[in-house]
Amino acid sequence: MINDRTILHCDLNGFYASVEMLSHPELAGLPVAVGGDPSKRKGIILAKNEEAKKFGVATGEALWVAKRKCPKLVVLPSHHKLYEEYSIKVNEIYSRFTSQVEPFGIDESWLDVSASRKLFGTGKEIADKIRETVKRELGLTISVGVSFNKVFAKLGSDYKKPDATTVFGRADIEKIVHKLPVKDLLYVGKKTADTLHKLGIYTIGDLASSNEAMLLRRFGKFGAELLAYAKGEDNSPVACYGETEEAKxxxxxxxxxxxxxxxxxxxxxxxxxxxxxxxxxxxxxxxxxxxxxxxxxxxxxxxxxxxxxxxxxxxxxxxxxxxxxxxxxxxxxxxxxxxxxxxxxxxxxxxxxxxxxxxxxxxxxxxxxxxxxxxxxxxxxxxxxxxxxxxxxxxxx
Structure with missing residues (x-):
């Protein structure tokens, strides 16, 4: 029997917008976004809440485009220092469950809870406890992916949003994971996805069954890494950024x-x-x-x-x-x-x-x-x- 690790990927839902809503409870139920200064040519949407998402408002698009989709959209200014403060608070909650916490940007983190299962239960039980704690103490919601490696844990947190836990075990690889679009796989950006599509690779399963020599010719060493990710063979550790003594x-x-x-x-x-x-x-x-x-x-x-x-x-x-x-x-x-x-x-x-x-x-x-x-x-x-x-x-x- 394989003694798998238990890796979580925790992703704060609409992080900037959710933090801003804590200061604006009167906007509950309204479409809200956080964006740049509308008077500037490059004002864009940095984050949006679920109500705005229903109108098709997308992160990264121009404010005027978002306003055309949703005329009643409330756009709030960003407060990055505040987001950093909440990010620290959230990661402090994660650290109560494991010392192995790797931030991935301001609103995402990987956790290795393999050694914590005897204290807190299964990976899903730990994920649910973390979600409940973050919601109760900070008023924010997170989506958590649970798997045996970082790549599939990230895939799980993206699979169901908001405020959800998704478990991808080995039995789910062919049944669910391999049927997902290849663009959903971590490290596959638009440029890589377009190239894979030209090679006839549209799903993660297509990638997993691809010829390694062909991928190496097209992508170099990265091609072998992509193949390993699709097969579930990512063994990269959860790195504890910010350590000093004996830091990794x-x-x-x-x-x-x-x-x-x-x-x-x-x-x-x-x-x-x-x-x-x-x-x-x-x-x-x-x-x-x-x-x-x-x-x-x-x-x-x-x-x-x-x-x-x-x-x-x-x-x-x-x-x-x-x-x-x-x-x-x-x-x-x-x-x-x-x-x-x-x-x-x-x-x-x-x-x-x-x-x-x-x-x-x-x-x-x-x-x-x-x-x-x-x-x-x-x-x-x-x-x-x-x-x-x-x-x-x-x-x-």
Whole structure:
């Protein structure tokens, strides 16, 4: 008998809109959305409640388009600091059930509750207890997917919304999972889905039965990963971001107030995330060898990529440069809504590193590390706005 893990994926329903509704109980039952400034050309829908969803209002579309679909739509301004506060509160509730919690953006988290089953019951029972606790204490609802790996747990949380628990066990793979559209699979964005469709692959089952050599020719190493995901062979661990001692990874992500378009936007977006990651690495006196980035498009479809670095990094500049390089190698010109950066295979910052022959950047790397520490001290003493990096050029991120 297979001794499977029990993995949960918890997804807050209409997170921004739900948090705003806590301050506006008078809007209960009305179509409500959170969006950018309607006076700006790029004002978009960031989140919507269930009532707005019934009118076809979609995340990422222009405010004027949403208003045409739903003339009585109430559009509220966004308050990102408030959303961050509630995200922390929700993850604190998750941590009561397991120490293995991996945030995936501001409104989603994976939990490995394998070791918690003796205390709290089955995966479904734990999921239901978490949903009830979040609703009772914070007034928010979540959808939870329960499965034996992260990919299928995520698929489960998307399967039924809002305020629901969906279990995908091994017996459900052929019966349910393989019949779902391939675009529903985690890491299959629009571009990948279009390519798979051209290959005659429309469902997750089609992908699971595909020829691996063909997928490798078309997608490279990612093709083998896609095949494994579709077959239910994802064994990636739930990483505990933010740990310090004996940390497995340190990372951060940010969902932006508007879509990011073009090189300047992407650089500024990664800059916003890299600053936080670099700060946490410096505070923990750590560097990392493996860089991972998470990208979500305007429809919140996700793509995750990673690469092994020749040397461990922690500086703001190194994080940005390597993240942008990885981004450009794997993303088209589609608008971006969320970016995340994390480092794993961590090592103490003072671990000796073998210099490469003819290397010219050793001293500049030390200078960048020193600069990062100096900026951190200034921010700690005088506040975050006291000093910023030059390429932080976008004010409304």
């Amino acid at each position: 990874s340190i990372g951060n992500s940010h969902t932006f107030a508007r879509d990011l378009l073009g090189d300047e936007d992407i650089a500024a977006g990664f800059g916003k995330v890299a600053e936080n990651v670099s700060k946490r690495l410096i505070e923990a006196n750590l560097k990392g060898y493996v860089l991972s980035i998470v990208i979500k498009d305007a429809n919140l479809s996700s793509l995750v990529r990673q690469k092994k670095l020749n040397k461990p990094i922690s500086s703001y500049k190194d994080l940005i440069n390597n993240s942008i390089e990885l981004f450009k190698a794997n993303w088209d010109n589609s608008p971006v809504r969320m970016l995340g950066i994390s480092l794993s295979q961590l090592t103490p910052a003072d671990t000796p590193v073998q210099a490469e022959l003819f290397e010219t950047k050793l001293h500049s790397t030390k200078a960048e590390d020193a600069l990062g520490k100096a900026i951190l001290k200034i921010k700690d003493k005088y506040g975050n706005s006291a000093i910023n990096f030059a390429n932080r050029s976008i004010k409304d991120l």
